[in-house]
Amino acid sequence: MPKNVNYLMRASAAAKAPDAATDGVTDAPPPPARRGRPPAASREDVLALAMHRYLRGRRVDVQGIASELGLGRTTIYRWFGSRDELIGEVIASAAEPLLREAREGARGKGGKALLDTFDRFNRRLADAPALRAFVENERDAALRVITSGAGTVQPRIVAMITELIAEEVQRGAYEPPVDPSTLGYAIVRLAEAFLFNDAVAGMRGDVERLREVEGALLGV
Secondary structure (H helix, E strand, C coil), X not given: CCHHHHHHHHHHHHHHCCCHHHCCCCCCCCCCCCCCCCCCCXXXXXXXXXXXXXXXXXXXXXXXXXXXXXXXXXXXXXXXXXXXXXXXXXXXXXXXXXXXXXXXXXXXXXXXXXXHHHHHHHHHHHHCHHHHHXXXXXXXXXXXXXXXXXXXXXXXXXXXXXXXXXXXXHCCCCCCCCCHHHHHHHHHHHHHHHHHCCCCCCCCCCHHHHHHHHHHHHCC
């Protein structure tokens, strides 16, 4: 057999033999290439980016969020309805852990525990830099978003406050002067007036007076 043919046969056999370093295990085939457009951003992605902007005192701009996430504004409006509703979702979501922490740190029981919870919550809201920046920079929009019964923030806060009152009633530790839902609504509306409304001189931000009036409402 000619030398060049013999050489080619040996080279072909060597190429087909398993490599000693891999002990006969061949490499896995590469994953198939992804086709089409990457997955679109979700509603949760929009809310997270809006929260990121809000907590840093930046304007929650729907066009900016849409561009950053590769979405159309119409998609965001379809999910949230309006810019006000998007901001409302953000503020309500940011407020929930504040109320939870206030409840966990409250002292006493019954009406006294409720008053301490609401007082702690009010002080956290009054000191929240992001909320304060939103109210100062977009006052009309802020009052509309925070205090509207047709929005997101007020109904959610009222529901959470009412639930806390109802829990104390169920424990037998508190007897409210009116039904829990009415009392919860009154507590929230009172806090809105003291924390955000500057119609009455010297009242806005006065958490000490707010505590006194809430105590009177709770009957403690």
